[in-house]
Structures are given as structure tokens and as C-alpha cells.
Amino acid sequence: MYTPRKKLRFSDDTQTPSTSTASQDEEYINIRGYPHNVSSLRQSPKMKGRYFNFTLQTGRHEYHETVCFVTEKHQTISNAAQTKTPVSLKSVTKAVAQTTTTSENEQFDVKINRKATILPVNKKTLQFQHRQPPSLQELTITDVLNTSLTDQAVTVRAKVTSNAVAELKTARDGTQLTLTKYIVSDKTGSIEANTWGNTTLQLHQSYLFEYLITKSFADTKNVQIGSRTVITPIDDIGDIIETPKEQPVVDTITGTVRSIKAILMSHCTNCKRPVEPLHSQIVRCTACDMKQASTSLSQNMQVTLQITGCSNTFTISHNVIDEFLQISKKQNLLTDAEDLEDYFLISAQNLLLEHTPTFHVTSITSLPPSPKT
Structure with missing residues (x-):
């Protein structure tokens, strides 16, 4: 996740730089503190594996964003965060800070790989107390x-x-x-x-x-x-100010669907990432590792299509498709991508699409068939 510019070795948990050099290729740090804000397990888009994040408090006003690729340690860190128990992280990598937090000390991130060890620490040995990160203010x-x-x-x-x-x-x-x-x-x-x-x-x-x-x-x-x-x-926060937004420029196009691709996606009820139901009653999300019933997954239909006489490809969101199918009394098509594609190609002969300059469709209207000449 991170690309460290410089890695330092620390000789003990007090973060004092070591005068010894163990390896020219890889150096590590030892660090102690309270974990906060532990994320669910996530799937890395760039590497074959999962990871999780948390914030490590290493001083009264010092916090470091941390990524851990040792997924079996997720429960250990989660329990420590819930019980406000500090941990000792040994042989972890010091990385260039990617997310900014308010701190009186040097900003850097921490990366935990297989070489690292994670152990509980007696809070009485620390010179600071558990304090929520400033991000929670x-x-x-x-x-x-x-x-x-x-x-x-x-x-x-x-x-x-x-x-x-x-x-x-x-x-x-x-x-x-x-x-x-x-x-x-x-x-x-x-x-x-x-x-x-x-x-x-x-x-x-x-x-x-x-x-x-x-x-x-x-x-x-x-x-x-x-x-x-x-x-x-x-509870309702009371009076608010809604900042007026500029009205988006909307264009229109009329025609018959020439080609279409519909994708019905299912999403995890926990982390909202896409999952593949695989026609099974029970599925496990590869991103957060949560098992759930297939019937509880939220579904989202996304459509791209082309109109006769136009070379542009239009994208249509789930909400716009849903509204169009409700008006057409064809809501059953919202759960079957192939039937939806067939309906647009065969039955929806003359459509009026309102769209943004980037060809995102904002509304669909079915027009009467064009008079035959």
C-alpha cells in the first residue's frame, strides 16, 4: 500500500535510533501504542491478499496510520482497540505518511508484514494515556x-x-x-x-x-x-444551510437502442463492496470476510448503451433504470440483466434520453413509435 522512502531501525520500544545496522536491504522499527479505529478486512486491488487499517497512538498527541497485511491479527488488534489495551509492534516498517493527522511529532505511517510480532503491553509502562485521535473531534x-x-x-x-x-x-x-x-x-x-x-x-x-x-x-x-x-x-440537527449548486447542463437525444450491456451487481451488506453470489444461499465477502445470506445482498443494475445515429456510449445508473421501469410497469426486469437488455432492444423502440455532457443519463422517456412513411 505504501512506498517507503526511508526505513530506520529502532533498538527498543522507546523509539531510540539504533547505532547498529542489521541489513542494507531492509530495516525496521519497534513501536508501542494504543490502536484506534480498526477497519474491516479489505481486498487489495493491486496485490493478491487482504489487509486492514487502524490508527496507532504512540504519544499524547501522536498518531500514525497503520496498515496490516497479517489478517489473522485483525481480531487481536480489534480486541485491543475495544478494551483500550496498548500493543507492542516489533519489526514493522516506517513508511511515508499518506493520510494527514494533527500531530506535534513527525508524521509517518506504519506497515505490518509477516516479519512483525504483535504483543500486548501493560499500560502502566507508557508515558501517556489512551486518547481518541483528533480525527474524531x-x-x-x-x-x-x-x-x-x-x-x-x-x-x-x-x-x-x-x-x-x-x-x-x-x-x-x-x-x-x-x-x-x-x-x-x-x-x-x-x-x-x-x-x-x-x-x-x-x-x-x-x-x-x-x-x-x-x-x-x-x-x-x-x-x-x-x-x-x-x-x-x-436526532435531527435542526436548521441547515443547503449550498445552492449550479444546475448541470443537460442535453437530449432521441432514438432506438442499437447495442446495450446490463450488469446486475450484488453488494456486501457490511462493507458494500461487490460480491459474487454464485447461486448459493450463503456467500462470504472476499473484502471484509463476512458471511451472509444471498437474499440479504443489495443489488444494483448498471447499464451502458448506444443509440442509433450516435457514436457515443451512454451510462445509466440503477436509480434512473428503476424509475423508467416503474413508469413502464416492467420492474421485474430490474433483477434480470439479459431480460432487461432484450426489452430495450426489442420493445423500447423510441426513447428520449436526457444526459450530461459526459453522457451520464439522468432520465429516460418512452416516446410513441415514429409514424411510418
């Missing part, structure tokens, strides 16, 4: 928008003020992923909150979002809901 949305830092962990209390908008994305390895976008607001403003996959966020419901990650794209700030984000429904 609440910020307003205006505070988040005004920060100059990206990839920073933050916590906000906000209300969902828009329905989910889903976009189908293709990863470099060809995997189809769904990016779901919401708008959340508080008394100071609004911000876009994104997540890969589906969530159970409800319109007009207030939530406490712990461990969101700030992102920035084209000078626009947003926050990302990740595997470590904890979302808790709360």
Missing part, C-alpha cells in the same frame, strides 16, 4: 471546506439533503465499481459525500459521520465514506 462542514489538507480524517454531524446518485466506473483492471454520491449539510454549509457501492443513508436523516476522508478534485472539496467510516443515526 467534530468539525463543521465549513471547517472541512476551508482546510487546505486532503486525505485528512475528519468527523462531521450532518443531514442527508439529496438522494443517492450512482455512477458506474471501470477500474484499471476492468472491474466495474459503483460510485454513489450524496449531499450532506449542517448549519454552516453543504458538501458532497461519496462512497464506492451502496449505503443505507436516508434522505433528511441526520447522522454522525466518524472518520470521513477529505478529497479534492478540480478545486472542489468532498469527503469519502470508506471502510473505516462509522455512520450513526442521530
Whole structure:
């Protein structure tokens, strides 16, 4: 996950640099502290294996983001976080910091591989007490928008003020992923909150979002809901400010479907990542390792198609397809990708598509057949 620029050896748990050099190829550190915010198990997109993340508190105001590739240690670290028990990490790698946190000390991340050992520590031997990371201190949305830092962990209390908008994305390895976008607001403003996959966020419901990650794209700030984000429904936060957004430019095109591809994806009820049901009653998510009934998986239909007389490929989200099928009284097609494709090719002869300049369809209208000449 990380590419260390420099690795140092430490002689003991006090983080004093060692004067000995064990290897020119690989050097490690020993470090102690309290684990916080342990994530679920995740599948690495670049390597064949799984990992999990947590934050390691190594001082009163010192925190380090940590990635562990030894998945059998997940329960050990989770238990330590829940019981506020410190741990000793020996022979772990010091890596260049990827996520910024507020700290009075040097910023670096920690990487745990098979060479490492993890042992409990008596908290009386530490010179500091258990303290939640600063990322769990609440910020307003205006505070988040005004920060100059990206990839920073933050916590906000906000209300969902828009329905989910889903976009189908293709990863470099060809995997189809769904990016779901919401708008959340508080008394100071609004911000876009994104997540890969589906969530159970409800319109007009207030939530406490712990461990969101700030992102920035084209000078626009947003926050990302990740595997470590904890979302808790709360009482209504009261008056909010909904920042007006510029109305998107919408174009239209009319025609008959020339070609179409429909994909019905199932998502884990825990981590929301795509899973393959394999026609079994029980499935295990390869990302978070949670076993669940196939009937409990959430499903998401994504469609790409081409219209006669146009060379562009249009993408259609689950919500837009669902709305069109409800109007057409064909909702049964939402669970069968091939039947949906056949319906668009054979029965939906004349369609009006409203779409963005990037060819994301925002609505579909079935028009009367064109008069024959």
C-alpha cells in the first residue's frame, strides 16, 4: 500500500535510533501504542491478499496510520482497540505518511508484514494515556471546506439533503465499481459525500459521520465514506444551510437502442463492496470476510448503451433504470440483466434520453413509435 522512502531501525520500544545496522536491504522499527479505529478486512486491488487499517497512538498527541497485511491479527488488534489495551509492534516498517493527522511529532505511517510480532503491553509502562485521535473531534462542514489538507480524517454531524446518485466506473483492471454520491449539510454549509457501492443513508436523516476522508478534485472539496467510516443515526440537527449548486447542463437525444450491456451487481451488506453470489444461499465477502445470506445482498443494475445515429456510449445508473421501469410497469426486469437488455432492444423502440455532457443519463422517456412513411 505504501512506498517507503526511508526505513530506520529502532533498538527498543522507546523509539531510540539504533547505532547498529542489521541489513542494507531492509530495516525496521519497534513501536508501542494504543490502536484506534480498526477497519474491516479489505481486498487489495493491486496485490493478491487482504489487509486492514487502524490508527496507532504512540504519544499524547501522536498518531500514525497503520496498515496490516497479517489478517489473522485483525481480531487481536480489534480486541485491543475495544478494551483500550496498548500493543507492542516489533519489526514493522516506517513508511511515508499518506493520510494527514494533527500531530506535534513527525508524521509517518506504519506497515505490518509477516516479519512483525504483535504483543500486548501493560499500560502502566507508557508515558501517556489512551486518547481518541483528533480525527474524531467534530468539525463543521465549513471547517472541512476551508482546510487546505486532503486525505485528512475528519468527523462531521450532518443531514442527508439529496438522494443517492450512482455512477458506474471501470477500474484499471476492468472491474466495474459503483460510485454513489450524496449531499450532506449542517448549519454552516453543504458538501458532497461519496462512497464506492451502496449505503443505507436516508434522505433528511441526520447522522454522525466518524472518520470521513477529505478529497479534492478540480478545486472542489468532498469527503469519502470508506471502510473505516462509522455512520450513526442521530436526532435531527435542526436548521441547515443547503449550498445552492449550479444546475448541470443537460442535453437530449432521441432514438432506438442499437447495442446495450446490463450488469446486475450484488453488494456486501457490511462493507458494500461487490460480491459474487454464485447461486448459493450463503456467500462470504472476499473484502471484509463476512458471511451472509444471498437474499440479504443489495443489488444494483448498471447499464451502458448506444443509440442509433450516435457514436457515443451512454451510462445509466440503477436509480434512473428503476424509475423508467416503474413508469413502464416492467420492474421485474430490474433483477434480470439479459431480460432487461432484450426489452430495450426489442420493445423500447423510441426513447428520449436526457444526459450530461459526459453522457451520464439522468432520465429516460418512452416516446410513441415514429409514424411510418
